[in-house]
Amino acid sequence: MIYTDNKDFYPTPRKLFDDLVRNTRHFSGRILEPSAGKGDIIQFIRATRNGRDAKVDAIENDQRLVGILMGEGISVVWDDFLTYETYKEYDYIIMNPPFSNGVDHVLKALEMAETQLSRCEIFAIVNKETLNNAFSTKRQELLRKLDEHGAEVRYISHAFSDAERKTDVEVALIHVKVEKANAGKSIYDKIPFLNARKSEETAAEIGSVLSTYVKPSEIQAKLNDIERLVLEYETACELARDTFEVIRAKASFFGYISTVNKREGKSHSPLYSITPYSKEFTRADLSEELDKLRRGYWELVLDTDEFRKILTNDAIQKLNRRIESANEMEINLTNIRMLLMALGANQRDILIESVVSIFQKITDRHQTSYSSNVHYYNGWKTNSSYKINKKIVIPIKYYAFDSWDFRDDYGKINTDVRCWIDDIIKALQIIDPSVSGKFVSLSSKEFENETLRFKMFGKGTVHVWFKDEQLLSQLNYICGSHFGWIPSEGEQARSPEAREWVAREFGDMGNVTLLQEVSDCGGLEAA
Numbered sequence: 001m002i003y004t005d006n007k008d009f010y011p012t013p014r015k016l017f018d019d020l021v022r023n024t025r026h027f028s029g030r031i032l033e034p035s036a037g038k039g040d041i042i043q044f045i046r047a048t049r050n051g052r053d054a055k056v057d058a059i060e061n062d063q064r065l066v067g068i069l070m071g072e073g074i075s076v077v078w079d080d081f082l083t084y085e086t087y088k089e090y091d092y093i094i095m096n097p098p099f100s101n102g103v104d105h106v107l108k109a110l111e112m113a114e115t116q117l118s119r120c121e122i123f124a125i126v127n128k129e130t131l132n133n134a135f136s137t138k139r140q141e142l143l144r145k146l147d148e149h150g151a152e153v154r155y156i157s158h159a160f161s162d163a164e165r166k167t168d169v170e171v172a173l174i175h176v177k178v179e180k181a182n183a184g185k186s187i188y189d190k191i192p193f194l195n196a197r198k199s200e201e202t203a204a205e206i207g208s209v210l211s212t213y214v215k216p217s218e219i220q221a222k223l224n225d226i227e228r229l230v231l232e233y234e235t236a237c238e239l240a241r242d243t244f245e246v247i248r249a250k251a252s253f254f255g256y257i258s259t260v261n262k263r264e265g266k267s268h269s270p271l272y273s274i275t276p277y278s279k280e281f282t283r284a285d286l287s288e289e290l291d292k293l294r295r296g297y298w299e300l301v302l303d304t305d306e307f308r309k310i311l312t313n314d315a316i317q318k319l320n321r322r323i324e325s326a327n328e329m330e331i332n333l334t335n336i337r338m339l340l341m342a343l344g345a346n347q348r349d350i351l352i353e354s355v356v357s358i359f360q361k362i363t364d365r366h367q368t369s370y371s372s373n374v375h376y377y378n379g380w381k382t383n384s385s386y387k388i389n390k391k392i393v394i395p396i397k398y399y400a401f402d403s404w405d406f407r408d409d410y411g412k413i414n415t416d417v418r419c420w421i422d423d424i425i426k427a428l429q430i431i432d433p434s435v436s437g438k439f440v441s442l443s444s445k446e447f448e449n450e451t452l453r454f455k456m457f458g459k460g461t462v463h464v465w466f467k468d469e470q471l472l473s474q475l476n477y478i479c480g481s482h483f484g485w486i487p488s489e490g491e492q493a494r495s496p497e498a499r500e501w502v503a504r505e506f507g508d509m510g511n512v513t514l515l516q517e518v519s520d521c522g523g524l525e526a527a
Contacts, residue, residue: 006062008098011037012125013163017044019156020123020173021094026050029091032112034081034105036060038068041094059084082108089116094123099169102126103138106174110145113178124174128155131172151176187239191231202333203227206340226301226336233297233331240289247281295327301336302326313423318353351430352482358427359479361420362388387476387505390466394420397460406444406456413447417462421454424464431474473506 017040021027026049033041036058045051060066061079069076078084081097082104093113097105106124113120131153134140146153152175160167203223210219258271302323329335396416405414421439428435428451439447446455451471454464466472480486486505487498 006065008100009037009062009065009165010096010099010160010167011040011164012044012096013160014040014044016125016156016159016163016171017041019154019159020125020175021048023175024048024121024123027054027092030055030057030088031092031094032057032059032090034059034084034093034095034109035097036065036069036074036076037096038065039072039074041096042069042074043072045094057088057090081105084108084112089118090120091118092121092123096125099127102130103136103142106130107138107142107145110142110149110176110178116178117180119180120178122174122176122178125159126172126174128170128172146174146176149176149178187235188232191235193228193231202337206333206337210340227333229297229300230331230333230336233293236293237290240286240293244281244283244286251280291327294329294331295324297331298323298326298329301331302339313357313419318350318357352478355427355430355475356479356482358423359388359475361423362392362394387480388466388472390469390472392464394462394464395460396420396456396462400458400460401456408441408444410439410441410447414456417454417456420462421452421464424452427475428468428471431478432471435471470508470510473509477502477506477509 027045028050031045031054033039033045033056036042037060039058042056042058045054045056056074057077058069058074059078059081060069060076066076066079077086090112093109095105095109102124103126106122106126109122109124113122130139131143131146134143154173155170156173157170158168159171160169206226207219207223210222254271254274258269258274260269261271262269323339326335326339329339396414401414405417407413410418422437425435425437429437435451436449439449439452441447442453445457446453448454448467451466451468452464453467454462456462477486481488487495487502492498492502
């Protein structure tokens with residue numbers, strides 16, 4: 001038996017290695033074996049799939065064993081693992097440390113893994129008593145760290161009974177993954193949310209504007225959310241700028257040391273190709289990254305779903321275009337207040353546009369056909385262009401519906417049909433919040449509620465009947481007023497002809513409300 005005078009030399013049996021790494025099918029990348037002995041574990045690693053391509057570093061303090069390792073072509077990088085320092089990043093640390101000092105070696109491996117920039121997986125064989133008999137501070141620290149990283153620990157009896165050097169010591173097999181997925185969280189946790197400086201006046205003004213979009217009970221939560229997003233944005237931008245600065249400094253320094261160390265008679269320094277210029281992080285890259293951050297955070301800050309859900313699809317697109325115009329503004333409380341106030345001031349127009357958008361979709365073909373008739377109320381030659389009739393026909397497709405387009409469930413009917421009907425309902429809900437968006441099935445092609453009835457026909461058209469004629473008149477009146485097609489209230493007051501025309505064309509409309517706003521209870525109320 002060789003080296004019996006080395007009390008910590010216990011070569012690892014193949015079966016124990018297999019038990020240790022049982023769930024790892026192959027090894028790759030860079031591996032450290034910090035108690036290499038004569039290289040048994042390294043040979044086992046090389047025998048695994050892709051293991052021969054892995055870069056393995058060995059540490060060993062017995063010079064006789066170092067000679068054997070080097071003779072096998074194994075890279076020996078240090079003599080005492082407990083004093084080892086390196087800039088290398090290891091994918092795995094696989095070890096059978098001395099039984100007499102296993103706790104220090106595993107703690108060292110954990111420390112290395114924790115200070116790396118990338119994840120590291122540790123496999124270790126230690127004396128069972130190292131974990132079961134935690135009488136020392138170091139052993140208690142080891143148990144805490146293993147628990148913190150969710151380590152797997154298994155106990156094996158008679159692991160060295162038939163080994164090259166036998167012992168009856170019961171061992172513990174440790175498998176721990178030191179992940180770096182939470183590196184971002186550690187940065188996030190340092191953001192001083194609670195100590196953020198803010199103008200109480202600005203915050204109060206933002207809260208006031210938010211009342212247009214959210215319930216009173218949710219205003220403070222939304223304001224807190226906005227303040228959080230501002231700090232996140234600032235941190236992300238600073239990190240992006242710092243990264244750019246470091247990358248540029250690195251490229252500049254590497255270029256400089258390459259010049260400094262250029263050898264006489266040589267065209268290039270040995271350091272010439274360290275930093276490929278094709279991968280340089282340019283100012284354009286930084287600008288693009290900052291632009292994406294700014295756009296993304298404006299979208300989060302202006303998350304006005306309570307407002308959007310009452311708009312038709314066309315009105316939502318117009319609102320989104322208005323919001324997109326803010327993408328060049330920096331994200332801070334002052335700009336947020338300004339933009340929210342601008343959107344709030346335009347809310348009336350946005351809501352009216354939501355009503356008008358569906359009117360335009362319905363009358364679009366007629367307005368094109370009768371464009372010569374689109375002028376003031378007393379010049380109309382046909383009513384096709386300036387108001388929606390009780391029955392309309394919507395051409396959905398240029399081809400006939402398939403059989404699967406017809407369903408008994410409104411939520412599963414043809415998507416284009418449902419978008420049309422939903423938009424009509426939303427426009428009517430802005431006028432009368434009690435309008436329901438739920439429909440009952442009369443057949444697989446026909447649906448109705450208290451306000452609308454519609455039927456799909458195989459040739460690709462949908463017939464829609466407005467059951468509430470007064471509500472339809474209000475819709476027509478609001479849109480006609482928007483386009484200036486009908487007499488204003490002042491003109492009606494002055495002109496009997498104008499009053500008669502409105503009465504004849506629109507009938508008894510009741511109290512016409514031109515605008516609905518989000519109410520305190522989250523519904524809609526007249527402005």
